[in-house]
Amino acid sequence: MTDTRRRVKVYTLNEDRQWDDRGTGHVSSGYVERLKGMSLLVRAESDGESGSLLLESKINPNTAYQKQQDTLIVWSEAENYDLALSFQEKAGCDEIWEKICQVQGKDPSVDITQELVDESEEERFDDMSSPGLELPPCELGHLEELAELVASSLPSPLRREKLALAVENEGYIRKLLELFRQCEDLENADGLHHIYEIVKGIFLLNRTALFEVMFSEECIMDVIGCLEHDPALDGLPRRHRDFLTKTARFKEVIPIGDPELRAKIHQTYRVQYIQDMVLPTPSVFEENMLSTLHSFIFFNKVEIVGMLQDDEKFLTDLFAQLTDEATDDDKRHELVNFLKEFCAFSQTLQPQNRDTFFKTLSNMGILPALEVILGMDDVQVRGAATDIFSYLVEYNPSMVREFIMQESQQNDDDILLINLIIEHMICDSDPELGGAVQLMGLLRTLVDPENMMATANKTEKTEFLSFFYKHCMHVLSAPLLANTTDDKPSRDDFQTSQLLALILELLTFCVEHHTYHIKNYIINKDILRRVLVLTASQHAFLALCALRFMRRIIGLKDEFYNRYIMKNFLFEPVVKAFLNNGARYNLMNSAIIEMFEYVRVEDVKSLTAHIVENYWKSLEDVDYVQTFKGLKLRYEQQRERQDNPKLDSMRSILRNHRFRRDARTLDDDEEMWFNADEEELEDCEAVVPPSDNKITKACGGAGENEDLMDPISKFMERKKLKDFDDKEVLGKSSSLSGRQSPSFKLSFSGSTTKTSLSSPPASLRPGSPGSGAKGSPPTAATVTTKVGLVDYPDDDEEDEEEVGGESKEETPPLSKKSKLSS
Numbered sequence: 001m002t003d004t005r006r007r008v009k010v011y012t013l014n015e016d017r018q019w020d021d022r023g024t025g026h027v028s029s030g031y032v033e034r035l036k037g038m039s040l041l042v043r044a045e046s047d048g049e050s051g052s053l054l055l056e057s058k059i060n061p062n063t064a065y066q067k068q069q070d071t072l073i074v075w076s077e078a079e080n081y082d083l084a085l086s087f088q089e090k091a092g093c094d095e096i097w098e099k100i101c102q103v104q105g106k107d108p109s110v111d112i113t114q115e116l117v118d119e120s121e122e123e124r125f126d127d128m129s130s131p132g133l134e135l136p137p138c139e140l141g142h143l144e145e146l147a148e149l150v151a152s153s154l155p156s157p158l159r160r161e162k163l164a165l166a167v168e169n170e171g172y173i174r175k176l177l178e179l180f181r182q183c184e185d186l187e188n189a190d191g192l193h194h195i196y197e198i199v200k201g202i203f204l205l206n207r208t209a210l211f212e213v214m215f216s217e218e219c220i221m222d223v224i225g226c227l228e229h230d231p232a233l234d235g236l237p238r239r240h241r242d243f244l245t246k247t248a249r250f251k252e253v254i255p256i257g258d259p260e261l262r263a264k265i266h267q268t269y270r271v272q273y274i275q276d277m278v279l280p281t282p283s284v285f286e287e288n289m290l291s292t293l294h295s296f297i298f299f300n301k302v303e304i305v306g307m308l309q310d311d312e313k314f315l316t317d318l319f320a321q322l323t324d325e326a327t328d329d330d331k332r333h334e335l336v337n338f339l340k341e342f343c344a345f346s347q348t349l350q351p352q353n354r355d356t357f358f359k360t361l362s363n364m365g366i367l368p369a370l371e372v373i374l375g376m377d378d379v380q381v382r383g384a385a386t387d388i389f390s391y392l393v394e395y396n397p398s399m400v401r402e403f404i405m406q407e408s409q410q411n412d413d414d415i416l417l418i419n420l421i422i423e424h425m426i427c428d429s430d431p432e433l434g435g436a437v438q439l440m441g442l443l444r445t446l447v448d449p450e451n452m453m454a455t456a457n458k459t460e461k462t463e464f465l466s467f468f469y470k471h472c473m474h475v476l477s478a479p480l481l482a483n484t485t486d487d488k489p490s491r492d493d494f495q496t497s498q499l500l501a502l503i504l505e506l507l508t509f510c511v512e513h514h515t516y517h518i519k520n521y522i523i524n525k526d527i528l529r530r531v532l533v534l535t536a537s538q539h540a541f542l543a544l545c546a547l548r549f550m551r552r553i554i555g556l557k558d559e560f561y562n563r564y565i566m567k568n569f570l571f572e573p574v575v576k577a578f579l580n581n582g583a584r585y586n587l588m589n590s591a592i593i594e595m596f597e598y599v600r601v602e603d604v605k606s607l608t609a610h611i612v613e614n615y616w617k618s619l620e621d622v623d624y625v626q627t628f629k630g631l632k633l634r635y636e637q638q639r640e641r642q643d644n645p646k647l648d649s650m651r652s653i654l655r656n657h658r659f660r661r662d663a664r665t666l667d668d669d670e671e672m673w674f675n676a677d678e679e680e681l682e683d684c685e686a687v688v689p690p691s692d693n694k695i696t697k698a699c700g701g702a703g704e705n706e707d708l709m710d711p712i713s714k715f716m717e718r719k720k721l722k723d724f725d726d727k728e729v730l731g732k733s734s735s736l737s738g739r740q741s742p743s744f745k746l747s748f749s750g751s752t753t754k755t756s757l758s759s760p761p762a763s764l765r766p767g768s769p770g771s772g773a774k775g776s777p778p779t780a781a782t783v784t785t786k787v788g789l790v791d792y793p794d795d796d797e798e799d800e801e802e803v804g805g806e807s808k809e810e811t812p813p814l815s816k817k818s819k820l821s822s
Contacts, residue, residue: 005092021350068208
């Protein structure tokens with residue numbers, strides 16, 4: 001059986017002075033060789049006896065440990081690193097506290113072992129010579145003396161500690177509160193001012209034991225009374241006690257049977273009120289002195305949430321009354337407000353505790369209850385329910401999506417929870433649409449694929465988005481479709497425009513993050529055409545939202561969208577809005593120009609042709625930017641390439657070889673060209689007879705594009721076209737193995753050229769015997785032209801052998817290249 005006495009939670013204090021839960025485990029103490037001393041060890045309970053270490057902290061003889069609320073031990077490991085152990089049972093806390101005190105040589109009856117400070121040697125000697133601090137008698141005549149003593153002790157940590165011990169041991173707080181009541185009865189303003197300074201100073205002592213006395217049921221209201229008489233108020237005391245007793249009422253919407261829980265709720269509310277409303281705003285130097293007060297409230301809230309969460313009867317009654325039709329409106333309003341505050345308290349919990357909290361609420365049926373509440377007419381109740389729903393969505397959107405899809409199997413679309421949310425967003429009566437903005441943010445979270453889970457057997461994204469577009473999208477887009485039936489918005493007032501802008505913002509998000517779902521919806525429902533009607537709105541922000549929606553679609557560069565845009569001439573309202581805007585230099589002007597500029601820069605060919613062919617006459621006079629002239633130039637270049645594909649091919653080849661990845665590396669063919677002299681290159685014209693063959697044109701035959709080709713590009717074009725023709729002949733390249741390739745026969749029209757593929761042309765082999773014979777070129781009938789169809793890894797070796805003057809054509813071995821004979 002697990003020893004619950006040693007069960008603890010480990011907390012660390014973060015930079016925002018909030019406690020972070022580091023996990024739950026079991027604490028022990030023992031000697032750690034690595035740390036060379038007795039240490040506190042906490043092992044995670046989920047990992048068993050040999051679980052991972054949550055904490056390994058040496059008990060330093062000079063570290064100040066504090067024991068708070070009977071179940072907390074707090075200390076600082078470094079200057080800005082505070083730790084706390086929260087024990088499940090008081091007995092376990094006492095046991096570990098005794099171990100700590102034993103190591104430090106302290107009496108376990110103290111609540112703080114010591115405090116490490118840097119003080120002068122003289123002050124240390126004074127403190128050693130006077131082990132205790134003597135307080136003046138708690139009488140009216142000594143209040144000023146006591147106030148001065150408290151003020152003088154606050155700057156010194158050691159003196160603060162001695163003052164705290166003296167106040168605690170002598171029961172001084174209760175005596176002081178009795179004196180406060182006397183001063184109030186006597187209307188002794190000076191005495192009340194002194195007591196204010198004394199009580200404020202006691203708060204700054206930052207000691208849990210004193211807080212427990214001050215915040216007890218019999219003392220807390222008098223403490224608040226002491227803080228009403230601030231000398232800075234010029235004799236006009238605050239009425240905090242009147243507010244707490246007469247105005248602020250504790251409403252027990254569901255009877256709380258546990259008196260300890262009820263007392264804890266009262267105490268937490270009052271201490272929170274003291275921190276937020278009663279105490280003056282602390283200075284930079286005083287803020288850290290109230291860290292224990294923050295911790296007191298934090299742990300109280302954690303305890304309250306835990307106690308309520310464990311009370312199944314309480315939560316069962318709460319949700320039963322929430323969903324009961326017989327519950328009157330006032331009662332339901334109180335129940336919803338309680339649940340809202342309950343969820344707000346849960347935000348102080350750490351992630352693992354919050355996960356347990358929301359799972360408990362889910363099991364109790366919080367989402368069905370919210371569905372009932374959101375269907376009511378009471379605006380305040382719906383507002384509170386929306387806040388609760390936001391806590392759930394922000395914490396676990398997958399849980400909400402799962403409920404929504406499950407209820408769709410039983411209910412009609414009109415009463416689905418998510419459609420209720422959409423309807424409340426559409427029907428928000430607030431002129432500024434504050435509630436609609438909040439609900440739109442929740443919908444955006446629910447349809448965001450980034451927070452959707454995917455497993456081997458279930459893809460949440462696919463399932464939920466299919467559900468959303470089938471059951472909910474028509475509800476969301478209804479106001480948009482209703483308002484865009486004509487060439488301009490049927491309702492163009494400010495509130496309607498704000499609502500349509502919110503809807504467009506969500507639809508734009510869908511375009512960016514959803515794929516075929518939103519594409520199918522936009523094309524099938526002709527959504528973009530309806531959206532572009534809003535470019536005629538008198539409200540610029542709405543027209544810009546419509547342009548932004550179209551810009552996101554164009555930015556996808558999806559030809560399905562592009563064909564849809566061209567088929568329906570959807571640039572027409574954009575051009576019309578641009579022309580109506582005139583010469584004004586504003587956001588509308590810039591947004592439209594940027595859209596066209598994107599089409600030009602990204603070279604979206606289909607849209608470029610569509611724009612120029614249909615809207616050029618309207619845009620040709622715009623010369624203060626070069627966007628439209630650039631579009632026209634793009635269009636003309638496209639047409640030129642379409643009309644003359646050979647020229648386009650030449651340009652692409654030149655461009656490809658002009659911009660190399662590595663300028664220092666040359667292809668083998670280029671290296672061959674540079675090694676050959678001009679006479680060898682001129683022989684190319686004589687070797688190949690005139691014919692319709694493309695090789696003839698590439699090697700220097702008269703052609704219409706001859707003036708475009710320099711020597712390098714001629715050679716590269718000849719190689720490109722040679723490979724292309726040879727591949728057309730063979731269809732497939734020969735195998736790389738050493739087996740005999742099949743033979744092919746091809747007759748060239750107009751010649752009897754015999755072509756062998758075993759070696760390159762003699763005229764292109766540098767240093768070959770016939771390379772310099774200009775006067776006696778071979779006749780066309782007897783010329784043998786050898787053209788390599790496919791480059792093989794061993795080609796270079798063959799070339800080197802032939803360059804060296806050794807011919808191996810007499811009895812060729814099994815060739816890797818096909819032979820072409822006439």
